[in-house]
Amino acid sequence: MTVAHHAADTMGSIVADRPDSDEALSHRARKKLATRNAIHEAAFDLAMTVGLAHTTVERISERAGIAPRTFWGYFSSKEDAVINRDPEGPSKLASAFRLRPGDEEPLTSLQVILDEYLAAKMADSERFLLRQRLFREDPALLGAVAAARDEMERSLVFAVAERLGVDPAVDFRPGVFVASAWGACRVAQQRWVDSSGQEDLRTLTADAFRTLADGVVHLTLAKNSGTTKKEHESDMNNINEADRRQL
Numbered sequence: 001m002t003v004a005h006h007a008a009d010t011m012g013s014i015v016a017d018r019p020d021s022d023e024a025l026s027h028r029a030r031k032k033l034a035t036r037n038a039i040h041e042a043a044f045d046l047a048m049t050v051g052l053a054h055t056t057v058e059r060i061s062e063r064a065g066i067a068p069r070t071f072w073g074y075f076s077s078k079e080d081a082v083i084n085r086d087p088e089g090p091s092k093l094a095s096a097f098r099l100r101p102g103d104e105e106p107l108t109s110l111q112v113i114l115d116e117y118l119a120a121k122m123a124d125s126e127r128f129l130l131r132q133r134l135f136r137e138d139p140a141l142l143g144a145v146a147a148a149r150d151e152m153e154r155s156l157v158f159a160v161a162e163r164l165g166v167d168p169a170v171d172f173r174p175g176v177f178v179a180s181a182w183g184a185c186r187v188a189q190q191r192w193v194d195s196s197g198q199e200d201l202r203t204l205t206a207d208a209f210r211t212l213a214d215g216v217v218h219l220t221l222a223k224n225s226g227t228t229k230k231e232h233e234s235d236m237n238n239i240n241e242a243d244r245r246q247l
Contacts, residue, residue, distance in 0.1 A: 090155035
């Protein structure tokens, strides 16, 4: 499997500005984004300093310089504000996947878009490290992160199914591809956090996907069952050939 190291940023601006009324729309969009970021920063800073239990919508709003009612126009809970849950995140990731070459292996496409997704989030690596530690230490935040990730996973499953031309309710492959890709990213992130950010996250992610591509699950099962490496490779070739005939 090809391991991609560089990719175009497909999750930046949503649409290009157009003249007249769209310029005003772009201005409003930038203003909304600034407000959203201010709410997130206030929520995150409070969670870091006083803990999530003492982080209230009122305190977040006061620190962000907005009315409490404005908060609810951007986030559905204080947990979502702390993790900066993006309601458009699932559709953005799915769109990024669809922009990849149609004949590219699904796991390769998933690696590219998730690598870029993580790279964008860790533009400030020190803050990203603090975020990961905070999320891991608080069950409520960990639950919010899991819920947000589940939404993105489901969106990607449908995108992968479209490429393969299959029904994800019948064919396991889209779900397995997406779950495996997210799993590789999570393992890489945990290694990165455990190293206090000393290792390179993108290198760790590439290594995790390379391990996934090598078939670590099949190799482990083969070892436990006493299958020889040569027999296992023959079996895997037969499986891969069967998969190619289904595509």
